[in-house]
Amino acid sequence: MPKLEEKPRIFLEEYRLKNAANDYGMADEKWNFKKFAKNFRIVIVRLDKFEMEFDLIGIQPAFANAFRRLMLSEVPSMAIEKVMITNNTSIIQDEVLAHRLGLIPLKADPRLFEYRPEDATEGTEFDTLEFSLKVKCTTNKSQPKDSYRTEDLYENHSVYSSQIKWHPIGNQTSVYKETDIGPVHGDILISKMRPGHELDLHLIAVKGIGKDHAKFSPVATASYRLLPEVTLTREIRGGQASILQSCFSPGVIGIDSDGKAFVKDARYDTCSRNVYRYEDIKDAVILSRVRNHFIFNVESVGAMPPNVIFVEAVKILRDKCKSLLDELNNF
């Protein structure tokens, strides 16, 4: 690991940023792949089905930003694109209903599907998923007396995403299990109805990318930030120590048994400049961020785990370069 002093930093001073964007080192350094590969490190901090936190250390901001942009707008996912409305007597308008349905996250691995050709009128088993939603609200015949609760009075007064039914086409029954396809969450409220209201819809889901419509984005958020650092330049004790502690996010500053303040863990600091409000301690603190240490947060919408989304994003950039190179070779 490089010594602290060797890390490139950006300093958050009271009224300015020192070493900001283009006035220091990194941008002028000559490109050398070997050097990049030697310094580049990845650390996975947290990973589960929906969320992930990882560090890219020793990378250019341009690459980090490219990966983030790719995850948001160029990694594909499946979403409802067309809604055939046979009957809609609920109070929610056709177009609003169709839009709501489009935003429901679907669990279907987009890597197993193809893009639907633009001129295709009929979907095939390789590029389309079909669903139906048929719900009718009625009065509950067996309602308890004197009850005014809607769930007692009516049946189907709330339409949830779990009521969407999948209709396999072609050989889809043999390829996918019933549990593989459908909305990620069953408790998404689509519409509220009263007796006499009825929905009869045919839904068609296709593969798309976030650039075309945000509903196709496979991530809820994908963001990065620079690693914060807090350095104390002199000893701080007693009352001043607790003031110092209150200036930062919980867990950043610790106070030991002697009442002396120390930096426990600056990683989750929000980097507010609260300390600079206190004349007596502001000279004791240096706030900085490490310029080439990117903390990524990726939150999947549910179709693919977040680590897969990141790999897909980088693959898209690689394939882009590859196809452009092929084209340039015949230029």
Added chain:
Amino acid sequence: MKISELPGDEESGLTCRTYVFQDESHTLGNALKCLINRYDDVDFCGYTVPHPAESKMHFRIQTKDTPALEILKRGLKDLQKVCDHTIDMFEKEVKEFNKT
């Protein structure tokens, strides 16, 4: 075709060119620009998305004496290498993480 050349540089040799990329934007433009700018033999490299409603990206390269086309190819190759390296390392780390 995804790439074409912007007219205007025919008289000035092979060392300066503006390429037009269809359906590309800042994602590729900025990453590639930052990489190519750090080559020794490059005088200038920059990109622009001339109009937000057109999905086009203009990419300008000026060099000392290497042909601009060669620089662009080298840039794409290097970017591809960076991606491959990132994927390899990331998958290794995920495997490691899942073990523990």
